[in-house]
Amino acid sequence: MTQKYFVKLTESEQNRLQELINSRNASKSIKKRANILLMSDMSAGNPAKQAEIAKRCGVSVVTVYHTLRDFACNGLTYTLTYKRKKTTNPPIVTSEMQARIIALACSEPPKGFARWTVRMLTEKIIELGILEKVSRETVRQTLKKQNLSLI
Structure with missing residues (x-):
């Protein structure tokens, strides 16, 4: 799979991700996303391939792809928050x-x-x-x- 989205983190973003990974309050999935972003950071040198990142983090290649896409399109805050689905249909029977x-x-x-x-x-x-x-x-x-x- 060719890499379509690239990650360049600032120093403050790198520090935020490191704090999040070391935090006891963050969930496993958020910590994995933070790890994915740190491993894909181009400012730290040549990043690993998506398949290798997926293997190291214990996630699928699709998860790596979606995490990188979310970061590239929507930013760090969006990538590190849960996406809750909103129910739009009210109940039929009150x-x-x-x-x-x-x-x-x-x-x-x-x-x-x-x-x-x-x-x-x-x-x-x-x-x-x-x-x-x-x-x-x-x-x-x-x-x-x-x-x-x-x-």
Whole structure:
């Protein structure tokens, strides 16, 4: 794999990485990223190949590549922080809706039936306007959370 991203660290960045590696509070993955950056630093001489760095740090070549890319594109701070995924979708069923669904499931089933089925509940939820549209799986999971079994 040809090296696409190159790392040139300033002296202050090198010192920061050394402190991070010696720190007891930093996680293993952050310490590995710091090691990767120090081993790939061109200002210290000719850096090792990505495969060799990966072997020394105990990570994959892809991890080395992504670490170097993050540093080259976004800087040191971005590279040394966790990337947390943000959930953008709010829950479909709120607690109020959940309470109404459970109350409906615990009520008397329609005439001619001994108990509610998930399919009948789904149709009734839409009919009553609790939810505009809902899948049977959503209804099933809502009931399962409360240990309510229809089968």
